[in-house]
Structure formats: structure tokens, C-alpha cells
Amino acid sequence: MWFGSDSAGRCGLALLALVLVSLAPAPPxxxxxxxxxxxxxxxxxxxxRYDDGTVMAGAxxxxxxxxxxxxxxxxGVTDDEGWFRFVPDPAIEGRWTVQARQAGHGAMAYVEVGGEGEAMAAVMLMAGGDEAFSPLQRGVMTASVVWGLIGTALFFQRRRAA
Amino acid sequence: MHIPDGILGPAVTLAGYAGTAAVMAVCLGQIAKRDDPRRDVPKAAMLTAAFFVASLVHVPIPPTSVHLMLNGLLGVVLGWFAFPAIVVGLFFQAVMFGHGGLTTLGVNALVLGLPSLLAFALFSARHRLLPAAPWSDAAVGFVAGAGAVAAAVVLVAVVVLAGLPAHVDPDLERRAIQVFALAHVPLMVIEGVVVAMVLAFLRKASPELLLGR
Known part of the structure; x- marks a missing residue:
């Protein structure tokens, strides 16, 4: 007898239930x-980078x-070499801004995403500012300001002497 | 020690400009009270040039480097002229080399200029603090020079932490500021020595240039 005892009957029901469950559509x-x-x-x-060449690690x-x-x-945070990497969402076109800051110092850079031709173009890296100038340009700029101030000093000195 | 554009919010930068305008008014008022307000203009112009160039001189302090500030020297030698000199110097540094920024000019002027005026106050009171001796000018000069750097570092830390935007991790920024402050300890000694040496030199070479003889 297949279903002669209670325990055999329970076992069979469980088996049937298992078959039914396995036939039901599984959730994805x-x-x-x-x-x-x-x-x-x-x-x-x-x-x-700082203007003295030191990298901004951990910025x-x-x-x-x-x-x-x-x-x-x-x-995010820059690595030990001062690098930070990211992938802008190409669906958001326009000028993206990247900002670094560390202990009150900082710099901003801009990335153009989308538009005609080039997919992405780094526009400007403004770390510290004066890397854009050659040493000669920096020297001339410094000398111009210093000479302006010395000229001011001489002008007022002369007025006083007069 | 130059907070650049984009680090501080508009409220802090505007407050910086308001504070700088107020301090500038007080300084110019004090200068105007003198018998000859123009007398110290040549000295102020020369030291503004020194201040302008100083930020380009990097002192390597591993793992980073710091630049000379000279705000203590300006305070001790120029007195009330120190603050206008610093504002002019910071303006040229921001415009020429991007050190600091035009929006943060007011905040930076307070950060460097207030310690400068403190150095001036300390130096003016030196005769009451120490007995008149050849070394007393140099000793007060050292404290004024080192203290001006220390005060500027504290002010930068306060301003930066007070104006921290929500997306910046405050713990990371606090640790960065601690490293930044430690890197300035040798600079305090250097600037203290510079001010002490300049005062010792002026005392010998041209004592008429010393304030409040």
C-alpha cells in the first residue's frame, strides 16, 4: 500500500508540494x-600639485x-601621487568642474564633455596658478611689480626731499 | 597661507571684505592723524615689494614646503602701514601669480594683517615688557615674527573649518590642517630670526627707522 501509513502519506504530500513548487515560475x-x-x-x-611641485596627496x-x-x-581623495580618476557621464554635456582642496589650499580644473568633434577636452588646469608662465615671464612680472613699488617709494621720497 | 578662490562660501568672503574694510579704515585713520602721513610711504612701498616677493620664496620643509610670509616683519617695521601694505601685496600676488584669489582677498588680508597688527602692538609695548637693552628689541622681534606666523596659521584653520562645505570630510581636512600647521613651525623660527636680525641691523645702521624708539 502506497498511502497505507500516516508517515508515508505525509512524505508523499511533501513530495507533491516540492514538484508543484519546482514547476511554478521561479522569481528572476x-x-x-x-x-x-x-x-x-x-x-x-x-x-x-602645489606650485613648488609637491603633489597634493590625500587631497x-x-x-x-x-x-x-x-x-x-x-x-573622492587623490592617491599618493596626487592623482584622481573619474568617468564623467557622457549624457550630461557641458563644462564639468573638478575641485581639489587640502588644508585651505585648492585648485580648480574644467573639463568639456560632449559637443562637436572631441568627446572630452581638459580645458584648464589651475593648480597653484603660476605654472602657466615660463620662468622668464614670472621674472618680468615680479620685476614689474617690484619696480612699481620702488618707484612709489622714490616718488614719495623725492616729494619729501623737495 | 593664501586661501584661493572657490574654497570659501560667499558669506565668509563677504565678511572678509567687510572686516578688511573696517580694519583698513582704522589703519588709515591712524596714519592720517600723524604730522606727516606720507613720511613712511617709501618704507611701506619697499616692504610691500619684499612681502610680494616673499611668497615666491619656498622654504623646503619635508614632506612639503612653505613660503615666507613676513607679516610679523611688516607689523614691527611699518606699524599702521602694515595692513594697507599687506592688502596691496596680496592683490598683486593674486592678480599676477594666482596666489590667493580676488574673492578671498578680504579674508587673506585679515588672516595675515591682523597678526601683523598684533606684532606691531607687541613691539610698541616692548619698553614696558623688557628692560631697555640691545638684545631686547631682537628678543621682542623674534616673538613678534614667530607669533605672527603662528597667529596666521590659527586664523587660516579657523576660517577654513568654519566655512567647510557639506561634501568635504571634516576629519580629513582637520588632519590636513594639522600637517599644514606642523610644517609652519620651522617657518615661525625662521621668521622670528629674520625679524630679530632686521631689528638688530636697524638699531645699528639707522635707528631712526625703528618705531617708538
């Missing part, structure tokens, strides 16, 4: 293996998307 979250799809994308690497970075300049789109 329980599905199978996971896959990773890798593809190279165009990203931005930015390095923070706090904030990336601002053009559609919300008030709230950072991404935050």
Missing part, C-alpha cells in the same frame, strides 16, 4: 550565474556636473 532574482561586461571608456585623470576632490554646480556629482 534566483537566476543562475552573474556576468561582468567590461569595456574601456574615456575617463579623466587629474593630478593636484579631497569634488566633481561638479554642469547641470548642478552646487552639489558634487562625485567626491
Amino acid at each position: 532574482v534566483l537566476a543562475h550565474a552573474a556576468f561582468l561586461e567590461l569595456r574601456p571608456v574615456e575617463g579623466i585623470a587629474v593630478q593636484g 579631497q576632490m569634488a566633481v561638479f556636473a554642469p547641470n548642478d554646480p552646487a552639489r558634487p556629482w562625485l567626491t
